[in-house]
Amino acid sequence: MQRQQTPHAAVQVRGLVKHYGSTKALDGIDLDVPEGTVLGVLGPNGAGKTTLVRVLSTLIKPDAGTARVGGYDVLTQPRQLRRVIGLTGQYASVDEKLSGTENLYLIGRLLDLPRKEARRRAAELLERFSLTEAAKRPAMTYSGGMRRRLDLAASMIGRPAVLYLDEPTTGLDPRTRNEVWAEVHNLVREGATVLLTTQYMEEAEQLADELTVIDRGRVIAGGRIEELKTKVGGRTLQIRPADPAELPRLAGAVAQAGLDGVSGATVDQDGGLVNVPIVTDQQLTAVVGLLAERGFVLASVSTHLPSLDEVFLAITGQKTSSGDSHAEELQEVAA
Numbered sequence: 001m002q003r004q005q006t007p008h009a010a011v012q013v014r015g016l017v018k019h020y021g022s023t024k025a026l027d028g029i030d031l032d033v034p035e036g037t038v039l040g041v042l043g044p045n046g047a048g049k050t051t052l053v054r055v056l057s058t059l060i061k062p063d064a065g066t067a068r069v070g071g072y073d074v075l076t077q078p079r080q081l082r083r084v085i086g087l088t089g090q091y092a093s094v095d096e097k098l099s100g101t102e103n104l105y106l107i108g109r110l111l112d113l114p115r116k117e118a119r120r121r122a123a124e125l126l127e128r129f130s131l132t133e134a135a136k137r138p139a140m141t142y143s144g145g146m147r148r149r150l151d152l153a154a155s156m157i158g159r160p161a162v163l164y165l166d167e168p169t170t171g172l173d174p175r176t177r178n179e180v181w182a183e184v185h186n187l188v189r190e191g192a193t194v195l196l197t198t199q200y201m202e203e204a205e206q207l208a209d210e211l212t213v214i215d216r217g218r219v220i221a222g223g224r225i226e227e228l229k230t231k232v233g234g235r236t237l238q239i240r241p242a243d244p245a246e247l248p249r250l251a252g253a254v255a256q257a258g259l260d261g262v263s264g265a266t267v268d269q270d271g272g273l274v275n276v277p278i279v280t281d282q283q284l285t286a287v288v289g290l291l292a293e294r295g296f297v298l299a300s301v302s303t304h305l306p307s308l309d310e311v312f313l314a315i316t317g318q319k320t321s322s323g324d325s326h327a328e329e330l331q332e333v334a335a
């Protein structure tokens with residue numbers, strides 16, 4: 001497969017809109033996925049993730065805006081576009097009556113692979129996803145996780161330049177999830193571009209170079225994971241004195257020093273730490289400098305970024321998505 005020398009956007013989306021009646025599934029989405037990278041699209045239930053993937057796969061037409069994949073326009077060049085993409089939908093799309101091998105072989109043939117190559121590719125992918133033993137059985141006898149893996153294998157048959165993974169590991173056990181992640185890493189190493197939707201923060205951290213957080217059809221935050229974390233939560237400076245008996249005195253010294261932008265210090269007795277919320281490197285330096293000046297002996301100093309879960313909650317937090325409001329309703333009913 002030929003690839004461009006200069007990195008450019010493999011997926012480019014501008015002002016994308018899709019309404020279902022009064023529901024704004026997509027309400028003006030902009031995003032770019034540079035070639036050879038993984039974009040994680042995070043969002044709560046009903047945010048518009050699957051709708052986005054459907055538009056980018058030419059399965060549904062947008063009401064407004066533009067989207068190009070591999071340089072092809074979703075509206076005017078759907079056939080060319082479909083040739084460069086692979087899709088693993090949120091819901092499995094394999095044929096229940098056919099075996100694993102047959103499913104993959106057929107898809108290979110539909111993609112114009114020669115018979116021998118289709119057979120070889122099917123066997124290779126079954127092996128990669130630990131399905132060799134079940135290869136001859138009809139897919140209807142597979143467990144949920146096995147189906148999911150077969151579905152993923154199916155999306156990879158044609159070595160797509162751009163792969164959409166819509167919540168690829170929902171419902172998978174941790175081992176299988178790791179296998180899927182390893183496989184995605186392999187594909188990216190081979191040069192593929194991936195658009196991944198997920199509700200698992202760990203998955204985004206494992207796979208994504210950049211993140212776009214969407215809610216109610218709109219992009220509400222985006223950037224590299226580290227950037228997002230810093231933007232939202234700042235950092236926590238964790239200071240461990242050599243002598244745990246110094247914890248209260250150390251926390252007091254930091255809290256009362258009046259350093260610019262450093263407002264509090266809390267003692268974590270069990271952890272043997274003092275936690276100081278900070279935002280800038282200057283604040284970090286000032287705190288450490290102050291402690292050195294005051295003669296504290298430190299065993300360790302580290303900074304802790306908020307987890308992606310915390311970031312996500314901070315961004316979408318107050319708003320109730322449709323899923324949350326149902327949860328509230330149920331609580332009311334239960335009360």
Ligand SMILES: Nc1ncnc2c1ncn2[C@@H]1O[C@H](COP(=O)(O)OP(=O)(O)OP(=O)(O)O)[C@@H](O)[C@H]1O
Nearest residue numbers: 020023025043044045046047048049050051052090
């Ligand atoms: N075919 C449809 N007809 C009517 N409304 C739809 C249709 N498809 C999606 N929607 C609505 O559009 C919104 C976005 O749905 P979408 O499936 O894109 O969300 P999602 O982010 O994939 O959610 P999930 O995490 O639950 O998969 C939701 O409010 C949904 O009810």
Ligand SMILES: [Mg+2]
Nearest residue numbers: 049050051090
């Ligand atoms: Mg979805």
